[in-house]
Amino acid sequence: MSEETPSLDGLSEDLEDLRAIVTGFASQLEHNTNVITQLATNGGQAQDGEPKEKEKEKEEEKPKTPPFILRLSNPEFARELAALDVWVRTVLVPTYLDEVSSAAPWCPTWWEHDGAYARLHACWLAWQALTDPAVCGHTGPSVWHRDHLDPMLSQLRSPSGPFAGCMTNPDRVRHSIPAAPPVVAVPYVPPPADSTTVI
Numbered sequence: 001m002s003e004e005t006p007s008l009d010g011l012s013e014d015l016e017d018l019r020a021i022v023t024g025f026a027s028q029l030e031h032n033t034n035v036i037t038q039l040a041t042n043g044g045q046a047q048d049g050e051p052k053e054k055e056k057e058k059e060e061e062k063p064k065t066p067p068f069i070l071r072l073s074n075p076e077f078a079r080e081l082a083a084l085d086v087w088v089r090t091v092l093v094p095t096y097l098d099e100v101s102s103a104a105p106w107c108p109t110w111w112e113h114d115g116a117y118a119r120l121h122a123c124w125l126a127w128q129a130l131t132d133p134a135v136c137g138h139t140g141p142s143v144w145h146r147d148h149l150d151p152m153l154s155q156l157r158s159p160s161g162p163f164a165g166c167m168t169n170p171d172r173v174r175h176s177i178p179a180a181p182p183v184v185a186v187p188y189v190p191p192p193a194d195s196t197t198v199i
Contacts, residue, residue: 016137069121070114080121081111087124096149097157100170104157107166109175115162123152 069080088110100106110116126148130140155161165176 016139019137068118070118081117084117084121084124085111087127088120091127092120092123096153100167102168103159105159105161105163105166105168106157107163107175108173110163112175113162113177116156119152119156119162123148 067076067080069077069084072080097106098104107113107116110120127144130136130144130148133140136143157163162178165174165178167174
């Protein structure tokens, strides 16, 4: 095969990606059609007299966005971190982490590094979504590796990443959380009393 002719595997992967995109568009089209039908039925006005139970049902129907772990409150945070820990110990570390070295440090207490657990959590959320063939077709794992895992591991295990002061040799376990760089607040100068400038 020449370089310009796509392989069957590549075409199959592209087809699955397109199938997932079309499915998403079809769902959005159905939703938009329902909204337009409802607005046409109500003369372009939203219904005001709906019972509160119906409003609650509509709220529950809205798709929930995945939680950003840095914004979770304590009980939710603890549950999410515990679930993430299981994934890190049973999937990520045994399957994807190569030998620890100065070029690829690791920290066995990764959860003590905010930047590390935030990245790991985001990668785990993507893993949950992209390893379900019903949601993303059969190319999801490939997309997850390319778009989520590889960039995350490059940042996480970089010699200047969050684990830079931690374990760089499997025989010497170290743990160090680097100090945050200094930051100075922007000085506030109140505008003159007669100023009409909007900032």
